Each structure stands twice: as C-alpha cells, then as structure tokens.
Amino acid sequence: MSGAPSEPMLPDPVLSVRDLRIGVGRGNELLHGVSFDILPGETYGLVGESGSGKSITGLSVMGLLKRPLQVTGGSVVFRGQDVLTLGRRARRKLRGDRMAMVFQEPMTALNPLATVGRQIAEMFVIHRGMGWAQARRKAVEALESVRVPAPEERARSYPHQLSGGMRQRVMIAIALACRPDLLIADEPTTALDVTVQAGVLELIAELCKAEGTAVLLVSHDLGVIANMCRRVGVMDRGRLVEEQDTRALFENPLHPYTRGLLAARPRLGSRSPAGRGRLTELDQVVTGEERGREAPTLTTPRGLRLEASA
Amino acid sequence: MLRFILRRMLQMIPTLLAVVLIIFVIFSVVPGSFITSLMSEGRNVMNADVLAHLNQQFGLDKPLPVRLWDYLWGLAHFDLGISYRTRSPVWDVIEPRLWPSVKLALAAMGFAAVVGIPLGFLAALKPGSVFDTGTMMMAVSGLSLPEFWFGLLLMYVFALHLGLLPSFGYQAGSVRYIILPAVALGVSPMALLARTTRAGVLDVMNADFVRTARAKGLSEPRLVRAHVTRNVLVLVLTTLGLQVGSLMGQAIVIEKLFSWPGIGSLLVDSVSTRDIPVVQGTVIVIVLWFLVINMLVDVAYAAIDPRIKVT
C-alpha cells in the first residue's frame, strides 16, 4: 500500500438486511425490498406509522413471522451469516442467545403460571447448560442488573404481582441474560405509563452500551427515537424511504414523507412561535404521489397475530 | 384454604334447600304415590281404612307445608325418611348404591380424560391437518351419539359376538364388568374434552407469552411442556369438573342398560314405583355430588393458578 493515510475501517455490521421482501398469500407484498445495516453497539431506530412494516421487519430477523406471512426475498446477514438460509434448529439456537427481542405488551408477555425468577433462569438453563439452582441465582443477579428492588423476593413473584414497568424490566432481563449481540425492541414502552417510559428506555440504553449490544428500536414515537438512536430509518408502506443520522433527520428531512411525519407532531405550548394551531395531518403535507405507488398497508384486525407458530 | 372450603360448603346449603323444595313441590302435585298405586294395581283392593292408616303412617295426611317442614327437619338430622316400598330408611336403600355409581363415574371420566385430552392436544398442534379434521369430526359424532345405543352396540360386539366382556352385572373388585359401561358413558365426555382441549391449546399457543418463549429460543417440545400444558389444564379443568359433576345424572340410562346397581337405576326404579321418599333422597344425593365436585374444581383451580386468591 502507498503511504497515504488510510480511512478508519468501519467494523462489519452486526446486522445487514438486504432487499428484504415479505409477502402474504399469493401476490400480496408487504415489504418491498428493505435494506439497512446496524453496526456493533449501535442503536438504530426504525420509525413509521402503524402498518408501515417496521414490526414485521424485526420479527423476520428473529424468525418469528407467523404462517400466512413469509419472507419472499432478500437476505438477513447476522454476524456474517445469512440466517434466512439456516435450518430451523440453527435459527432457534441463535434466538435468545445471540439475538433477542422485547415486545410491546408486558402485561401478557410472561407466563402467568410460572414465577418471574424461573422464567429468567430458563435462559441460563437452555443456553448455558446450567443447573436450575445455579440458574436461579443468576436470575436474581439479572433482576438486580435491571434495577428491580428486592430481587430475591421478586424472583419468587408471579407476573400478575408486578406492575407493567416492572414486567418490562423482567423482559429486558430475560432478553439480555445471555448478552446477545443484537436486541430488537418492538415498541417497548408504548404500553407503559408515561412516567415509567423514560426509566425503561434509559435502562435499555445503559445496559446495551455496557455490553456493546446493538439495538434495533422499532417505534412510531418520534420522541423515543430521538432520544435513543444514533441513526434512523423511516418506513412508509413497506419501504425504507429515508435513512439518516437522527439529528440530521430532524433538522433536514429529505423525503416528503419524513417531512410530513415531522410536521404532524403536536406542537406544545401556546407560546411557541407558530401558536397552538391544529395538528397537521400527514395527508395535508404529503401528497399521494409523493408517497409513491399505492402499496398495501398491513392493518391487522384485532387479535390477529403475526408472529411465528414455529 | 380450609376457610375457603368451609365457605363453599356453606354456600351449597341454599342450593340444596331450593332443590329439595322444588322436588317436594313437584311430587306433592302427584295425584298418587306408592300407596295409591298399591290400591289400583293390585288384585287386592285395599279398603279405605287401610289406605287411611298407611297415609297416616307416612304422614301423608298432613298438609303440604307441614310435610315440607318435617322433611327439612329430618334432613337437618340426616334423616331422609322412610321408603314407601321397603319400609326401611331411605338411606339404607341408597347407601349400597353409592359406591358403584361413583366407581362408574370415575372410570368413565378416566377413560374420557385419558383418550380425549391427548387427542385434543395433538389435533391442536397440527391445526387444519387431516388428523385435526378427523378428530373434530369424531368429537362431534361422539357428542351426538346416544350413549345407550352405543352401549347396546358395544354389548353386541364385545359381549355377545366376541364374548370378551360380560354384558351386564356388577362384581365388586372386578374390572371386567366396568369396562363396557364406562366406555359407553365416557364417549360423550371424551368428545367434549377433546374439543375443549383443542380450543384451549390453540388459545394458549396464540398467546403472547408463547411468542416470548419462542423468542427465548425454546424448542417446541420444551415450550409445550413447560409453558403450554399447565395453562391449558387451567382452561380444561372447568369442563372436566362439569362433566364429572353431571355424570351421575347421565349414568342413569347406562346403569339401566347394563344392570349396574347404582344411584341412576335406583332413581328410575323408584320413579316407576312412585316411591317418593327414595326419589327425593336420590335426587338430593345426585345434586350434592354435583355441588361437591364443583367445589373440588374450584379448590384445584386455586391450587394451580397463582392468580386466584383463596380467601
């Protein structure tokens, strides 16, 4: 090589999604070729309306898509390996161990009939081959790390005895138990009280930073994204329409949809320069043509589950 | 827990009282009873004096409210009255029939659970498959089957044709006699259990916490064992209990068919002979069984499901 200074080498991405397509039944495509990278230790945000496809993106990375939905094209390269080409067993081994997921509804995400401690300990038993006694001790430690007070007592509680915020912390403890390389957080705070949201988000940020865990944060809440993510991808109707550093996105949105999304935020306070005014609907700012071709939005009827039946 | 049981037992009393009241009122409308049937059926026409004497002996000449009160008073002392037919205490007539009925009910339920629950489970794990459709068709058929006809067919095939099993009768301690009636009685609960289990498993498999378990990397067998089974049991327990509770009543026809000396056949016999005290006593026992089973189901629920507070 010549003596010219070389650029700092970017590390290989932890997750590299290329041209991912997801379809339902025959001919209905929900995701039209989504591509993005997540670097190790980075917190990457995926923002968009309901039905934009951000949740199913996360689910497909984990391999938890439910039967009518399936991946119809593209690749998902995780730590250098395209997980879409792996067999079910190999994929399962990655779940919980190298990649983990936290879901939106903490109220129903835990088995009501098993103690919280047991559900955490299960991770160590399955993935680290520990015996139950040892695993339970580690579970208590895990509870401590997510700042649950009186962890030994809490480990013996059942999910219904804990508050929503506490349950979500348990979920985080479970997800991070094996120190995965990637954490996918699908609307982790949407179902929580506003007062609790900040604490949970901080927790995620802190723990992942400490372990170097990359985070894919899926949310419709711009505030959450702004606080947590270094880079953001904007999704609209199955496409990734814009991707920028967070600050840049907010200051200078490029795509018309992004502009519309930002303009639709409620304005606080009567003293803001623009006055209170009415909320600007997305449709008033962004026209149909600007949003691109009509694409089916996945609206889920109540109760329809999109995740895997394995 | 003990307080819970006691409280439930206390709650049974009003229901029992109401049942006694209803049965009593129904039968007081009966224009005749065993006594009068003696008169009309017989070669011996009883004269009015004897009839009056008998009526007085059994207290039938008193007005209804008095009779009711007497009966309730007797009940409070665990006295079920005297049988018109045998002149012996009703309890003595009922008591030897209790155990055979209980045995039959438990055997039938055992069969239903051992066959029905696994079938329902397996059907749910492969929804829409041929096995699933087949099982559910079988379940609907099982629910539509007249059990005494099925019992008759079983008798024909196994007892008369193949000579494998006895077609009627009862022998304490022997298993052979209970097989056919238990299967005949158990088909309907089995079908219902299969359906309920299947629905329960499908519900649980679609639940959020199962998704979480998959996200944790659990294998399907492990997932089913550790997370699904107990949750399904909670859902199925109600049906199980209800079935056991009502089996005593449903066993009536089967007992008659197989000459099984239980409460059911006693009820039929005493109804046809208009032996009212025995009828009342039998109904009370059957209802009591139902209520006790219900209570046991609730106790089991409280034991299994930590969400239920036992106060």
Add this chain to the structure above:
Amino acid sequence: MRVRFNFALGLVLALLVIAAAISAGWIAPYDPIFDADLMNSEMPPSWAHWLGTDGQGRDVLSRILYGARVSLTVGLVSQLINSCIGTALGVSAGYFGGWWDDLVNGLTNVMLAIPSLVFALAIMAVLGPGLPSLLIALGLTNWSWTCRIARSSTLSLKNQGFVQAAKTAGFGDTNIMRTQILPNILGPVLVIATLGIGGAVLAEAALSFLGVGIRPPQPSWGNMLTDARELIRTAPWASIFPGLAIFITVLGFNLLGDGLRDMLDPHMRTRRT
C-alpha cells in the same frame, strides 16, 4: 371452509329428517302400529322390509319414519319453550336488575345443579308418560343456558347508548325490550336452541327407552330400542337402525348449531386456526 361445510352438512341431515317426518304418512310402506305380522317377526332386511322387522313383525323402516315425527316434535317444541322461558327470564333479569335478577340467578343456579335428565325424569313421574308430558318436561328443563346468555347480552346492551336514548325518548320498558334488545340476542339464542334440539332428541330417546316417555305401541326411536334390546341376539338390526336414526338427527342439528355459532359470532367459536 370447514365452517360452511359443517353448516351445510348439518342442514342437509336436519332437512332429511324433517322430510322423513313430514312425509311419513305418504312414504311409509306399512302402518307402524297395526301392520304387525307375527309370522314375519325378527326378519332381517329384505326387499319387502328394507330395514327388517321387529319383535312383533312390524316394519322397522315405517316405525322409524313415524318415530321421526315424535323426535322432531319433541325437539323443536321443547326447544321453543326453553327459548321462550330462558329469554323472558334472562332479558327481564338483566334489564330490571334488583331482586328479580337475584331471584332468577338463584333459580338458574339451582337448575344448573340438577342434571337435566333427572329433572325431566321427576317431572315425567308426575305427569305420566306420553307426548304432551314430554313436551312440558323437556320444555321446563333446559332453559338455564339461554337465560344466562340472554341476561349477559341484555346487560351489555343496556350499557350501550341506545337503550338509554330510547328511555329518554319515552319508550316503555316492554317496547324497548322487544324492539331493541330482543333482535340483538336472537343470534346466540338461536344457536343454543339449535344445539339444544339435539339434546332434546337424545333426552326423549332416553326417557322413552326407560319406559317413561312415549309408550309403545306408539313408535319412538327410544322405545324401539327398549324392545330391540331383548332381541339383540336374534335381530340386531332392530337395535341398529333406530339408534342410527337418533344419531343422524342429533348429528345434523349439532353440526347446524356449530355452523351457526361460527358464522354468527366469532367470539364463541372453538377456534379454527
């Protein structure tokens, strides 16, 4: 879809039985009671007697066709009575509340504690055998579930705006119950009633089998089985066909009811996928 298949098959079977019952008078080859040819008793199925003859030389097929009349009458009428009682009690209990509600609830609990066959048996003992007694007995036995559903539906409907609105507009209670609440609960009530027809047919058969329902020589599928039981060795067909008739009838109405339930109210279903 499996749901439609259930409904269709059930409908076909039910209509088949109804047709048999209605046309019995015309298509039955023999008189069910009087054409008793003792010389030809216990004969296996043949061209003269498609389903064979019973212990008294009567044609099994004809008796089955006439028996359909009994079973269907009992099934339909008793369920009609059940639905009326259950709906009346349930709706009024839910609508008015208070002590009436408590009373109805208590009564329903008691009825649920008594197995229906036992209760029917007791009533039959009082009323004596025969078709009218059967109709009354079975009509009084199975109204509890309808009552429960009617009550809970009424309660949830009461909480919705339009009942209040009707009240403020000055509509009387009976009017409201009739025009607002009733149409909304017809669906579930119909499902329960249809499923109950099967149960009533089974109950009638059981009671007749035991000798307290329809008495011979009047043909009922149940009492045909009583007679046939003696002959099971020599004339098994006399047992097989009546029972088969019961099975087909009950299956038909059960499938019909299942299909209705899945079509009308997804929340009540037993989950297809």
